[in-house]
Amino acid sequence: MENSSENPQEKLLDKYTVHERIGTGGMAEVFRGHHEKLNRDVAIKVMRTSLAGDAQFTARFEREARLAASLRHPNIVQVFDFDRQNDRLFLVMEFINGGTLKQRLEDIKSAGSYFSLSEIYRIMQQVANALDYAHGQGMLHRDLKPANILLDQAGDVYITDFGIARLLDSDEITRSGSILGTPDYMSPEQCEGKPLTFSSDIYSLGVILFELLTGETPFDADSPLAILQKHIHEPVPPLSLFRKGLPSGLDSVLQKALSKSPEDRFSTAAGLIDAFAREIYPSANPSTTASTEKPAAPATKPEKLWAGWILPVILIILVLSAGGYWLWKVRLTGQSVISRCTTIDSCERNASLLATADRPVLAVEAYRNAIARVSASEQTAYAKLPCNLGDAYSRLNKKVEAKGAYRECIAWTHNKTELTDLRLYALQRIKELK
Numbered sequence: 001m002e003n004s005s006e007n008p009q010e011k012l013l014d015k016y017t018v019h020e021r022i023g024t025g026g027m028a029e030v031f032r033g034h035h036e037k038l039n040r041d042v043a044i045k046v047m048r049t050s051l052a053g054d055a056q057f058t059a060r061f062e063r064e065a066r067l068a069a070s071l072r073h074p075n076i077v078q079v080f081d082f083d084r085q086n087d088r089l090f091l092v093m094e095f096i097n098g099g100t101l102k103q104r105l106e107d108i109k110s111a112g113s114y115f116s117l118s119e120i121y122r123i124m125q126q127v128a129n130a131l132d133y134a135h136g137q138g139m140l141h142r143d144l145k146p147a148n149i150l151l152d153q154a155g156d157v158y159i160t161d162f163g164i165a166r167l168l169d170s171d172e173i174t175r176s177g178s179i180l181g182t183p184d185y186m187s188p189e190q191c192e193g194k195p196l197t198f199s200s201d202i203y204s205l206g207v208i209l210f211e212l213l214t215g216e217t218p219f220d221a222d223s224p225l226a227i228l229q230k231h232i233h234e235p236v237p238p239l240s241l242f243r244k245g246l247p248s249g250l251d252s253v254l255q256k257a258l259s260k261s262p263e264d265r266f267s268t269a270a271g272l273i274d275a276f277a278r279e280i281y282p283s284a285n286p287s288t289t290a291s292t293e294k295p296a297a298p299a300t301k302p303e304k305l306w307a308g309w310i311l312p313v314i315l316i317i318l319v320l321s322a323g324g325y326w327l328w329k330v331r332l333t334g335q336s337v338i339s340r341c342t343t344i345d346s347c348e349r350n351a352s353l354l355a356t357a358d359r360p361v362l363a364v365e366a367y368r369n370a371i372a373r374v375s376a377s378e379q380t381a382y383a384k385l386p387c388n389l390g391d392a393y394s395r396l397n398k399k400v401e402a403k404g405a406y407r408e409c410i411a412w413t414h415n416k417t418e419l420t421d422l423r424l425y426a427l428q429r430i431k432e433l434k
């Protein structure tokens, strides 16, 4: 598609205007395009001309593009269209405007830094959701790697190129002994040219997790062939070789994900993420495995307060203390109490009493009253407020409003490490409300 880069306004099928080139991969160039009638930006992946002349390749391209287009998931780049014009095969997909995870990794590495564990959890959870969904549809990715994970401006994650690696069969992958693409994320069975299974994608996901944690892939060497050998034969290196201070239990999670034998790996991507979450949030680790993905909830989560013996204890404390008086007063005059608060703290206190007194309608109003007083510079200090508002809305089963409040709660944490638990709680609640 060299011509397109020289002639950016070229039209494809009279539908798409082709703008600047946004990337080049092993078998294609990717351009930003515009669908004129729908007035929306798209990404156009144009396969190398030499491949388009090959009838076998064209048939494979059409089959894989059709399969990829059948996937619909919020964390998978949507394929809109595919076609050919003259000797060019192209794929039209959703345009994601925040770069790739590969670029993010490089940026963080060159700043001498690492991803935070909460950020890794957030990214991995979205990738895992998408992967398990695709596997549920019978679709393997075959080339899962940070270059095939795109980010949008909000930091949400999208897997792209599902099944596209199948376009290059094993003969084409190895040309005169050299490997197209990178073997860094390839499973041992892929390195040996054996058939792939869903477990092969789980292995690649494990390599990505290793790289997000340490900034390095587990097996590095001077040549691609030497990397292949390491995937097949070498044990996974300990994370501490690359980054100090990570939870020690993470090594066994990585070892399971990167088992040489597919049967020994996690059977789903969610299983890998659950095991990861158990190590990084041990306080959120209940004795059963059923809901281990659930992160720690902030202390004010109402459902937790009502559980078991805590309820009577709290009630006794409330009755015996000044809070008991307030509770009584709140029950009688909730509305006037709301309007009378003058500071964020007093409004928050009222709101939490109303929530405890099981007056969610008034609690919503009181939390909103408190939130309205918070200035931009105070948001991190009061980030819990919108989460509490989300809880109050949840009690009223107002899902849309609750999700909005939890989103605000996430925004107010401003990615502060000390607010990780709160952020994860909000994310978990949003997920549960879907």
Ligand SMILES: Nc1ncnc2c1ncn2[C@@H]1O[C@H](COP(=O)(O)OP(=O)(O)OP(=O)(O)O)[C@@H](O)[C@H]1O
Residues within 6 Å of the ligand: 022, 023, 024, 025, 026, 027, 028, 029, 030, 043, 045, 077, 093, 094, 095, 096, 097, 099, 100, 147, 148, 150, 160, 161, 181, 182
């Ligand atoms: N849907 C998209 N939206 C925005 N940018 C995209 C999109 N798809 C691809 N890109 C950009 O184009 C670049 C090249 O993508 P491409 O898939 O051709 O190569 P790759 O994944 O880096 O390597 P490989 O050829 O091994 O798959 C990506 O790195 C990304 O920057």
Ligand SMILES: [Mg+2]
Residues within 6 Å of the ligand: 025, 147, 148, 160, 161
């Ligand atoms: Mg790609």
